[in-house]
Amino acid sequence: MHVLIGTDGSEDSVVAATRAFAILAADSVTVLTVAETPGVATAGFESGFAGGVASPTEVDAAWSSVEGAANASLDVTIAAITQVAPTVAIERRIEIGDPGQTLCRFATEVSADVVVVGSRGRGTIKRALLGSVSSHVVHNAPCPVLVIRADD
Numbered sequence: 001m002h003v004l005i006g007t008d009g010s011e012d013s014v015v016a017a018t019r020a021f022a023i024l025a026a027d028s029v030t031v032l033t034v035a036e037t038p039g040v041a042t043a044g045f046e047s048g049f050a051g052g053v054a055s056p057t058e059v060d061a062a063w064s065s066v067e068g069a070a071n072a073s074l075d076v077t078i079a080a081i082t083q084v085a086p087t088v089a090i091e092r093r094i095e096i097g098d099p100g101q102t103l104c105r106f107a108t109e110v111s112a113d114v115v116v117v118g119s120r121g122r123g124t125i126k127r128a129l130l131g132s133v134s135s136h137v138v139h140n141a142p143c144p145v146l147v148i149r150a151d152d
Contacts, residue, residue: 003029004112005081006103006133009073014080016118016148021085023146024114028089029081032106033073034099038062070094100136108142116146 003026007013017031038059074092081090095102107115119134134147 001026001028001113002110004103004107004110004115005029005031005077006099006115006117006137007031007033007073007077008099009033009069009076010118010120012118012120012150013073014077014118015150016116016146017077018080018084019148020116020146021081021088024116026085026088028091029085030091030093030106030110030112031074031077031081032093032095032103033070033077034095034097034102035066035070036098037096038066067094099133100140103133103137104140104142112143114144114146115141116148119147119149 001024003020003024005017005020007017020026071094074094078090078092081088093106095106103115103117106112115137117134117137119132134145138145138147
């Protein structure tokens with residue numbers, strides 16, 4: 001069974017990743033974090049009017065920061081998984097884009113048998129205003145989705 005685990009490195013996503021192994025018999029795992037394009041990389045291009053545009057050095061620094069945060073998210077999640085499932089084969093991936101859409105697209109690309117995501121347990125109002133990665137994945141993934149709340 002190929003399991004795709006979505007993580008942002010938060011405690012909720014790490015707990016979801018580790019608890020999944022008590023439920024699923026995974027042969028291989030892909031741990032995916034989705035980073036968003038830093039605002040400085042596109043600032044000033046959206047309106048067509050003159051405005052501040054970041055220098056190449058500032059853009060490079062912003063991308064380095066995004067990459068560092070993404071790798072840190074993967075490191076903490078994979079370390080936790082290794083504690084509970086030391087023999088499972090783990091692939092690490094960083095993708096750029098919208099987290100919910102990217103998880104669903106990637107699940108299709110790798111023919112995932114199941115997607116595992118955490119849930120921060122936002123209330124109905126916040127979820128309606130902010131959206132929810134786990135809700136998007138549940139409704140759009142090409143395979144079963146396991147949503148695990150850390151506070152259960």
